[in-house]
Amino acid sequence: MTANYDSIAQQYKKSKELPFRLHIEAYTFFNLLGDLNGKSLLDLACGEGFYTRQFKQKGAARVVGVDNSDKMIELARQEEASQPQEIEYIVADVLELGEIGSFDLVVAAYLLNYAQTKEQLLKMCQSIFANLKPGGRFVTLNNNSEQPPASYPITEKYGFIKSVDEPLTEGTPIKYTFKVDGEKFSFDNYYLSQATYESALRSVGFKEVRWQKPIVSPDGVRQEGQEFWQDFLNYAPMVGIECVK
Numbered sequence: 449m450t451a452n453y454d455s456i457a458q459q460y461k462k463s464k465e466l467p468f469r470l471h472i473e474a475y476t477f478f479n480l481l482g483d484l485n486g487k488s489l490l491d492l493a494c495g496e497g498f499y500t501r502q503f504k505q506k507g508a509a510r511v512v513g514v515d516n517s518d519k520m521i522e523l524a525r526q527e528e529a530s531q532p533q534e535i536e537y538i539v540a541d542v543l544e545l546g547e548i549g550s551f552d553l554v555v556a557a558y559l560l561n562y563a564q565t566k567e568q569l570l571k572m573c574q575s576i577f578a579n580l581k582p583g584g585r586f587v588t589l590n591n592n593s594e595q596p597p598a599s600y601p602i603t604e605k606y607g608f609i610k611s612v613d614e615p616l617t618e619g620t621p622i623k624y625t626f627k628v629d630g631e632k633f634s635f636d637n638y639y640l641s642q643a644t645y646e647s648a649l650r651s652v653g654f655k656e657v658r659w660q661k662p663i664v665s666p667d668g669v670r671q672e673g674q675e676f677w678q679d680f681l682n683y684a685p686m687v688g689i690e691c692v693k
């Protein structure tokens with residue numbers, strides 16, 4: 449299952465320089481995460497460690513990153529070797545992960561949208577829940593299932609576009625195409641309804657499940673103007689989720 453990131457690892461890393469990544473994605477994510485000081489944190493689908501490194505920089509005491517792409521973890525380990533932060537990186541599939549520890553926080557930027565079925569989603573949610581302390585939080589960013597496909601073209605000005613070949617039903621592939629420095633690359637996510645996400649998260653035992661619309665940073669507004677971001681906010685392509693064990 450899942451997209452194979454081995455072939456697009458470098459390009460994906462480059463896409464993290466797009467302004468929306470900083471001013472909306474990271475801003476929304478860190479707002480949900482709150483104070484990381486002294487916390488233990490498991491970063492699932494950590495990719496090349498873009499956020500993983502920031503968690504450590506923001507004071508997390510212990511950070512473990514997991515991804516099923518050898519290439520992504522290779523890039524993450526290269527960064528760790530050149531600037532050691534004592535981050536541990538593991539190549540593993542979240543579907544098969546089981547319990548590897550007991551963390552204050554489990555995070556996963558763009559993991560759940562790789563589940564193609566309700567069953568796969570449940571397995572991911574079980575792995576997440578199993579690695580959290582009681583009272584611990586799961587914080588994630590995800591494809592926003594609620595964005596109407598008619599509005600997909602509107603995100604082109606932010607550097608990416610989604611497309612579908614058929615009406616959205618459970619498991620429909622959603623193709624993301626990024627354009628960074630004039631170069632295009634694509635990968636697929638999979639549609640599952642918001643109700644399916646909500647029910648999977650609750651059925652593994654999460655007591656609270658909160659949905660967070662994207663928000664834009666004051667710096668982003670200063671640099672690009674509110675008008676530039678308004679379509680992103682109105683037709684949110686992604687969404688944040690916060691769950692409490």
Ligand SMILES: C[S@@+](CC[C@H](N)C(=O)[O-])C[C@H]1O[C@@H](n2cnc3c(N)ncnc32)[C@H](O)[C@@H]1O
Nearest residue numbers: 450453493494495515516517541542557558562
């Ligand atoms: C869109 S990238 C996000 C990377 C990182 N979280 C970030 O925001 O920069 C999605 C990542 O999920 C990983 N992935 C997808 N399915 C996975 C699975 N079942 N287990 C572990 N990693 C997975 C991919 O290899 C890829 O690195």
